[in-house]
Amino acid sequence: MPRDEAGILSEIKRDFIIRRLKEGKRGDGRKPDEYREISITPNYVPRSPGSAMVCLGKTKVVAGIKVEAGEPFPDTPNQGVLTTNVELLPMAFPTFEAGPPNDTSIEIARVVDRGIRESKMIDIESLVIEPAKKVWIVFVDIDVIDFDGNLIDACTLGVLAALKSTIVPGSKEGGKDFPLPIRNTPVAVTMVKIGDTLVADPDLEEEQLSSARITVSTTEDGHIRAMQKGDVGELSIEEIRKAINMSSNLGKAIREKYFK
């Protein structure tokens, strides 16, 4: 994940955060498995057939969906297509640069995509207009506009809300407009390891202090649909178990509160 301008966190702050964690408290007073405040505004960009603005603490992202008719992939002639892209806008952080996606934004987009795709959240078999010739292509684009940590979860929340509000423009292809068929709600929960503690929904300071990162996406049935370990540090099998458990619990709470 991106570091701050200098890539350095002041020693005093570092000591403070680690000391507080030993007492089970985080810098901002949260418990290790506590999320920051989430606010979701669906249909934020009415021009788009599906969209949402998400604030996760001070992190802000806007997700927008475009649905266009196009060719299917040759190996999946009876399925629609999903593509996910994340833009780390220069306005969001001092060291974000304009230009083609770098490995950070590609990793975020691919982990977000994996959670949505592997859970089969979208019924892509129902997005065929003419088999092998014409299908609906769902373009998911996410603008990161303010960065304070945990982009994977913020972007996933944005995509979930945007997809759930998406109307497929069937009338453009001689049919009727219809809501994008949704099957389930895969919630991605990211945790980082600071010292020996796993904390969920890290803010920027915590990301800078952490040694390893892990994202686990789960669905309603408690099954794991996607995982990604990130950063250089190590995780024990026990820590991964803990992360899966934490993700499953937090995912359930988020699903109930925001995606009923």
Add this chain to the structure above:
Amino acid sequence: MGTTSDIKLINEDGLRLDGRSADELRPMKIETDVLARADGSAYIEWGGNKILVAVYGPREAFPKHTQDIDKAVVKARYNMAAFSVDERKRPGPDRRSMEISKVISEALSSAVMVNQFPRAEIDVYIEVLQADAGTRIAGLTASSVALAAAGIPMKDMVVGCTAGKVEGQVVLDLSKEEDNFGQADLPMAVLPKSGNVVLLQMDGDLSVDEFEKATSMILEATKKIHKIQRDALAGKYKAIALERSGE
């Protein structure tokens, strides 16, 4: 993952298409010092995978802004040859290979004693000549052999393996068909001494119990793979010793 097929991937006797049992690895072979120019190199055959790895460095990190004043930067580049898959792959990096390069670089950085080489970079070039499922793990496993062969100090080797789910069963080391038509894929890499995980990805559908089963299969398999890595390196030094004693 996720594509459906009529092929039966596991037969009545519980055997897989290639005749393996659920927890059986595909045949594997590792060689070191296969390239003359590189500081260290390795070649791995794992099932139908044929992958070359070359290591250059530690050398001054370039461009300069990539330097870290405290440690060396491990830059792995995972690349698939255009002819490595059935349909020609367009040469050059794509989004998939950039993500794989990133997670492999991070996994190798965990093992290399990067603090010994401030401002340096260690380049690991992974070239997949023929792909047959599990290329990232095979490339990573061979990379740590190539790093050791280059004499780069490491606190441990990195050993990887995949497990997955096929027709509702957890199986080790997915074949190409199982990768394409299976229900889950879980690549994992560990440092064998501590058993700690340095690479973990997953896609598909796994219950928590299935994850536990897959993990224990992988951990058991990494012991065997680690031995193959060690034997490859021991072979290198045995050959040198023989040469010396013959002089």
